[in-house]
Amino acid sequence: MSSTLLLVGTRKGLWTARSDDDRRTWHVEGPSFVMNAVYAVALDTRGGRTRLLVSADSEHWGPSVFRSDDLGASWQETPEGAGHFPADTGAALKRFWALAPAPEDQPDVVWAGSEPSALWRSEDRGETFELVRGLWDHPHREQWGAGFGGQAAHTVLPHPTDPARISVAMSTGGYYRSSDGGGSWEPANKGIKAYFFPDPWPEFGQCVHKVDFNRARPDQLWAQNHHGVYRSDDAGSTWISIAEGLPSDFGFPVVAHPRRPGAAYYFPLVADSERLPPDGKARVYRTVDEGATWEALTEGLPQQDFYGAVLRDAMCADDSDTTGVYVGTRTGSVFASRDEGDSWAVLARDLPDVLCVRAATVG
Amino acid sequence: MPVTVVLPGVLRPHAGGAHEVGVEGATVGEVLEALTTEHPALGRRLRDERGDLRRFVNVYVGDTDVRDAQGLDTPVPAGAQVVVLPSVAGG
Numbered sequence: 213m214s215s216t217l218l219l220v221g222t223r224k225g226l227w228t229a230r231s232d233d234d235r236r237t238w239h240v241e242g243p244s245f246v247m248n249a250v251y252a253v254a255l256d257t258r259g260g261r262t263r264l265l266v267s268a269d270s271e272h273w274g275p276s277v278f279r280s281d282d283l284g285a286s287w288q289e290t291p292e293g294a295g296h297f298p299a300d301t302g303a304a305l306k307r308f309w310a311l312a313p314a315p316e317d318q319p320d321v322v323w324a325g326s327e328p329s330a331l332w333r334s335e336d337r338g339e340t341f342e343l344v345r346g347l348w349d350h351p352h353r354e355q356w357g358a359g360f361g362g363q364a365a366h367t368v369l370p371h372p373t374d375p376a377r378i379s380v381a382m383s384t385g386g387y388y389r390s391s392d393g394g395g396s397w398e399p400a401n402k403g404i405k406a407y408f409f410p411d412p413w414p415e416f417g418q419c420v421h422k423v424d425f426n427r428a429r430p431d432q433l434w435a436q437n438h439h440g441v442y443r444s445d446d447a448g449s450t451w452i453s454i455a456e457g458l459p460s461d462f463g464f465p466v467v468a469h470p471r472r473p474g475a476a477y478y479f480p481l482v483a484d485s486e487r488l489p490p491d492g493k494a495r496v497y498r499t500v501d502e503g504a505t506w507e508a509l510t511e512g513l514p515q516q517d518f519y520g521a522v523l524r525d526a527m528c529a530d531d532s533d534t535t536g537v538y539v540g541t542r543t544g545s546v547f548a549s550r551d552e553g554d555s556w557a558v559l560a561r562d563l564p565d566v567l568c569v570r571a572a573t574v575g
Numbered sequence: 576m577p578v579t580v581v582l583p584g585v586l587r588p589h590a591g592g593a594h595e596v597g598v599e600g601a602t603v604g605e606v607l608e609a610l611t612t613e614h615p616a617l618g619r620r621l622r623d624e625r626g627d628l629r630r631f632v633n634v635y636v637g638d639t640d641v642r643d644a645q646g647l648d649t650p651v652p653a654g655a656q657v658v659v660l661p662s663v664a665g666g
């Protein structure tokens with residue numbers, strides 16, 4: 213039987229969890245990269261070669277990208293650093309917030325999103341990255357602002373079948389898309405409210421917290437905004453609210469169901485002014501009808517005195533036939549479901565605050 | 576001019592395990608540049624790609640914090656000891 217590997221990035225290092233019995237039990241190891249904040253991880257399983265990528269940054273010593281070709285037994289680092297802003301930009305890399313392997317037909321390409329907001333492209337499976345000038349040189353860039361966590365391109369979505377199409381989401385800045393491989397970019401935020409501006413419906417400047425899609429239906433986008441839950445059916449040209457039925461329209465993550473188009477998961481928090489789960493309950497909300505209705509998933513999740521917020525990359529799905537879903541909290545718990553969210557179990561607890569989780573079938 | 580750079584324990588793996596590294600340089604900037612050429616993974620932990628000293632990295636020439644002197648232009652006398660220390664930071 214194959215194994216499932218889960219990477220858990222926290223504010224103080226990386227933990228790995230492995231299951232060899234179809235996700236019934238887990239063996240947790242860690243930490244690696246102690247005292248490094250791990251904002252992004254990727255499990256690159258393209259072409260039958262598994263490579264783990266980790267963005268780890270130290271408050272003292274700066275950012276790095278590490279890679280492992282032996283499932284985390286050993287790690288390598290590009291000695292000169294994986295990404296450098298060119299001298300003419302006057303910028304310095306704070307960290308990578310996103311690591312996104314391209315589709316299978318571009319087996320060596322990995323994209324990254326960074327703080328400050330920028331897109332990067334690697335053509336050697338994440339060993340070195342080059343700045344994508346098209347986005348960096350965009351005339352809107354000077355007007356993109358910083359959210360509480362910093363100004364970052366936190367989401368990178370390479371199109372699953374068309375290598376010319378790629379999109380990013382930025383806080384703040386909004387959702388931008390390119391149809392020429394990253395050379396030129398247009399904002400695509402029509403319908404997404406930015407209540408914190410005098411004009412709440414600007415062309416750009418939205419504080420989009422996360423965007424995701426199902427690879428089989430890449431023009432259907434799901435967004436969790438800084439207040440606002442949205443869906444687009446036209447690759448971001450227009451967005452509609454699907455928040456009706458949720459306890460709140462605030463939150464950070466969204467995960468599109470990887471196998472079932474029209475289904476997605478959210479983890480609402482009360483509000484910008486109260487970033488806690490409503491009613492002290494850990495509830496993942498699932499829709500299977502494109503956001504028309506919502507179901508609170510609670511079995512096995514704490515239902516009283518629970519105060520763990522879930523950050524934008526701290527929820528993910530795996531690639532198993534019966535989808536597993538994983539949630540990490542700022543209170544250091546990781547919950548796992550092996551049945552599409554119907555029921556949950558504690559995978560780990562008392563870790564540092566969880567920044568990101570990613571899972572995949574390996575070996 | 577020959578200079579000795581003293582490293583904290585956490586950085587020694589990036590200098591082949593050495594506690595001290597001998598390099599040439601007349602200013603702190605030149606010393607760090609020489610250090611980076613010899614040990615790139617060490618050098619970029621001290622300075623970002625703009626060449627700026629990272630916020631929580633402290634560098635001393637003798638007993639003087641270079642931020643209290645001339646920064647990276649601080650002269651380094653021949654035979655001086657340059658000490659790298661992490662500042663107290665983080666939670």
